[in-house]
Amino acid sequence: MSIDKKTVENVAHLARINLDKKELDKISGQLEHILSFIDKLSSLNTDNIAPTSHILPISNVLRKDELRKSLPIAKTLMNAPAKQGNFFVVPKIIE
Amino acid sequence: MELSRLTAHELLEKIRNKEITSEQIHSDLNKKIEELDPKVKAYVRTSHTLNPEPSVNLKGIPVSIKDNICTEGYHTECCSKILAGFNPPYNATVINRIIASGNSFLGLKCNMDEFAFGSSTENSCFGPTHNPWNLECVPGGSSGGSAAAVAADEAIWALGTDTGGSIRQPASFCGVVGLKPTYGRVSRFGLIAFASSLDQIGPLTKDVRDAALLMNIISGYDANDSTSVNTPVPDYTKDLINDIKGMRVGIPKEYFVKGLDPEVKAAVEEAISKLKSLGAQFKEVSLPHTEYAVPVYYIIATAEASSNLARFDAVQYGLREDQKSLIDMYKKTRQLGFGDEAKRRILLGTFALSHGYYDAYYLRAQKVRTLIKQDFDNVFKDFDCIITPTSPTPAFKIGEKTDDPLKMYLSDIYTISVNLAGIPAISVPCGFTKKGLPVGLQILSQHFNEGALLRLAYTYEQNTGWHKIKLKL
Numbered sequence: 085m086s087i088d089k090k091t092v093e094n095v096a097h098l099a100r101i102n103l104d105k106k107e108l109d110k111i112s113g114q115l116e117h118i119l120s121f122i123d124k125l126s127s128l129n130t131d132n133i134a135p136t137s138h139i140l141p142i143s144n145v146l147r148k149d150e151l152r153k154s155l156p157i158a159k160t161l162m163n164a165p166a167k168q169g170n171f172f173v174v175p176k177i178i179e
Numbered sequence: 180m181e182l183s184r185l186t187a188h189e190l191l192e193k194i195r196n197k198e199i200t201s202e203q204i205h206s207d208l209n210k211k212i213e214e215l216d217p218k219v220k221a222y223v224r225t226s227h228t229l230n231p232e233p234s235v236n237l238k239g240i241p242v243s244i245k246d247n248i249c250t251e252g253y254h255t256e257c258c259s260k261i262l263a264g265f266n267p268p269y270n271a272t273v274i275n276r277i278i279a280s281g282n283s284f285l286g287l288k289c290n291m292d293e294f295a296f297g298s299s300t301e302n303s304c305f306g307p308t309h310n311p312w313n314l315e316c317v318p319g320g321s322s323g324g325s326a327a328a329v330a331a332d333e334a335i336w337a338l339g340t341d342t343g344g345s346i347r348q349p350a351s352f353c354g355v356v357g358l359k360p361t362y363g364r365v366s367r368f369g370l371i372a373f374a375s376s377l378d379q380i381g382p383l384t385k386d387v388r389d390a391a392l393l394m395n396i397i398s399g400y401d402a403n404d405s406t407s408v409n410t411p412v413p414d415y416t417k418d419l420i421n422d423i424k425g426m427r428v429g430i431p432k433e434y435f436v437k438g439l440d441p442e443v444k445a446a447v448e449e450a451i452s453k454l455k456s457l458g459a460q461f462k463e464v465s466l467p468h469t470e471y472a473v474p475v476y477y478i479i480a481t482a483e484a485s486s487n488l489a490r491f492d493a494v495q496y497g498l499r500e501d502q503k504s505l506i507d508m509y510k511k512t513r514q515l516g517f518g519d520e521a522k523r524r525i526l527l528g529t530f531a532l533s534h535g536y537y538d539a540y541y542l543r544a545q546k547v548r549t550l551i552k553q554d555f556d557n558v559f560k561d562f563d564c565i566i567t568p569t570s571p572t573p574a575f576k577i578g579e580k581t582d583d584p585l586k587m588y589l590s591d592i593y594t595i596s597v598n599l600a601g602i603p604a605i606s607v608p609c610g611f612t613k614k615g616l617p618v619g620l621q622i623l624s625q626h627f628n629e630g631a632l633l634r635l636a637y638t639y640e641q642n643t644g645w646h647k648i649k650l651k652l
Contacts, residue, residue: 092526099485099529100492100506101522102514115527118585122474125543128550135545136552138406139362139376139601140626145405159268163496172494175505 087115182207183332184649187240187389190335194239201238201283204335208241212287212333215652218314221328222287223258223305239282242393243334245325246288247295248380249369250274253286257371258303259293261516262497271369272404273338273380273397280396289337290324293518294488295345295373297321298590299580302520307577310352312616312650316574319349325383326353331652336393337383342373343476344569344594346381347606351569351619354608356636356646357383358390361626362601363408366401374483375406377476377598386646387607387637391415394629410627418630419637424458426635429562433469434593440572446610446618447568450639454566457638464562466554471547472596473588478531478544479599485528491516523584552600559625564635567593569606569619597623605632608645 092112096103103111157170166173182190182204193199216222223246244250247257249267251274256262270278277284292302300308300323308323310316311331318327322339326349329337339346341359350357358381365380372378382393395416400409430451435444455461493499493512500511517525531540558565571592580587597604602625609620620639624631640646 087530091530095526095530095533098533099525100489100509100513101517101525102510103522104514107522111523111526114523114584115530118477118523118527118588121585122477122540125471125474125478125547126539128468128471128547130543130546130550133546133549135542136548137545139552140408142363142406142408147402155268162268163265165493165497165499174494175501175503175508177505 087112087119181211181332183211183335185335186385187336188392190240201240205241208285208333208335215331215333218309218652219311219327219331219333220306220308221289221324221331221333223256223290223303223324224254224287239280240335241283241285242277243285243287243289243325243328243337244274245322245337245339246291247340247371248273248338249371250284250286250288253288255288255371257294258291258305259516259518259521260304260498261491261513265496267369269369272366272401274369276397276399282396285334289322289328289339292321292323293521294371294484295321295340295342296484296520296524298344298348298587299575299577300324300349301577301581302518304518309577310574311652312354313574313614315576316616317352317577319352319570319574321345321349322383323349326350326355326357329353329355329383329385330650336385336389338380338397339383340370340378340380341598342377342480343598344591346383347594347604347619347621348570348591350383350606351621352574352617354617354645354650355383355385356387356390356605356607357381358394358605358629358632359597359603360394360398360629361603363406364603364627364629365397366399366404366407368401368403372487374480375487376483377480387633387640388416388419390605391419391633413630415629415633418633420634421638421641422458423454423635423638426459426564426631427562428454428459428461428635429464429558429565430461431466431469431565431567432463433466434567438571438592439568442612443568443570443572443618447566447620450609450620451566453643454635454639457642459635462562464558464565466558466596468547468550468554469596472551472599473592475544475547475551475599476591476595477527477588478540479548481524481528482531482541483528485525485532488521488525520584548599551596555596555600555602555625563624563628563631565623567621567623569593569621573612573616573618593621602626603629603632605636607636607640609639609643610645
């Protein structure tokens with residue numbers, strides 16, 4: 085399977101990364117090269133093999149649904165590029 | 180006496196005997212860093228930018244910390260522009276454990292490939308670290324800063340992280356000891372995630388005893404990391420036994436093939452005959468799915484990375500490029516904030532998880548991961564350990580592989596399977612090439628059998644003494 089520029093553009097949109105034309109050309113070529121190597125996996129028969137979901141035989145980790153101490157608001161916001169009161173500020177998203 | 184040249188256990192004994200104080204160690208270390216780091220560049224900052232008078236920081240033996248492990252009050256930026264100025268609001272669990280053990284951490288952080296994406300520490304937004312044994316060579320990666328600092332005596336001991344070999348490969352390139360613990364042995368809470376099913380924090384040290392001591396400090400269950408395992412932590416120093424008579428060791432034939440540097444091969448074979456003479460029993464074994472490990476890894480690790488790195492959204496922390504719309508803000512910020520390798524991996528991972536490709540790539544990779552794990556399970560039915568080279572080559576030149584990502588990925592060929600199987604492994608120095616570059620021997624064992632690694636590594640070290648050969652800078 086190969087990857088064309090249109091697919092890379094679509095994937096970049098999904099990953100929310102802008103690529104200029106130069107970046108798109110370079111990365112498309114590199115991804116194609118890497119994927120042609122990865123395609124070696126398709127030669128292997130994986131019928132009836134269970135995918136690894138966790139490397140150790142552990143079961144779900146549950147805890148009681150009770151109030152616990154959490155990070156104070158001031159600390160939560162201390163690295164925010166833009167904040168107002170107790171909130172993160174983002175560009176307007178409703179027209 | 181230069182205290183920075185000593186191991187942590189030697190320094191601890193001197194403190195106990197009241198010959199020296201922790202302050203002396205710190206001041207000696209700072210002198211060494213001032214003298215050597217302009218050449219080595221193991222550390223990414225030269226001063227405590229956030230906390231000019233770190234009072235907590237003068238106890239016990241200081242541990243040097245990779246830049247992806249959160250230290251409250253000290254910049255933690257994963258060597259990425261997108262996290263510029265990030266001041267963690269809390270400590271990683273390993274940092275709290277170090278403090279609780281009566282030791283301290285160095286506020287200066289160690290260089291690394293951006294988000295641990297790399298095998299050479301060249302993908303750092305601060306520029307590359309230089310290998311102390313040859314300043315034109317890479318120190319390995321991604322924990323290249325931690326390994327170089329320990330090798331150059333700019334650190335007593337250090338923490339790195341290992342997702343596909345990022346502790347062991349730099350340890351081997353820099354001639355130090357590096358241990359990747361069993362998945363779940365050490366809490367990942369406060370480690371900025373790369374690939375959550377593969378990442379582990381572990382020690383880089385000057386000898387095997389220090390690795391055991393640091394494992395005693397950082398290991399254990401943590402309610403904040405639901406993948407950490409709640410089994411008792413043994414005293415790893417009890418495994419430092421200079422005796423391996425009867426230990427059963429497998430040599431995987433798939434690791435001694437084309438592409439293995441002849442000098443590395445010779446050093447590892449000499450180490451094997453030494454261990455034979457010390458009483459270990461060797462036999463050739465097979466790990467038949469070895470050739471699939473790199474492709475499996477670059478699907479699973481990038482898929483997990485693309486998901487983990489979605490959190491860098493210009494809202495909660497880090498870089499922000501203001502734009503009119505939210506989506507444009509995400510896209511522009513991530514274009515400017517991530518380096519080339521980070522972009523490549525996020526795109527590859529997003530592709531592997533995207534509609535129409537998921538089954539062919541991600542699901543298939545998770546199935547082959549099962550086969551790789553079964554290979555190890557089969558061998559460990561009859562063997563205590565497996566021995567391999569840590570890396571197919573010694574340290575390569577800075578710039579040698581930066582234009583060819585796939586070539587760089589293949590330098591992890593001997594270390595990656597360990598992370599896919601979740602087992603522990605250690606790299607110990609086993610000699611030098613003719614040009615004076617260190618070579619590393621890798622020992623693998625089954626889940627939670629760090630004890631066997633330490634015992635074999637300790638016996639080898641005590642009977643060869645490679646770790647005592649110090650570099651001159």
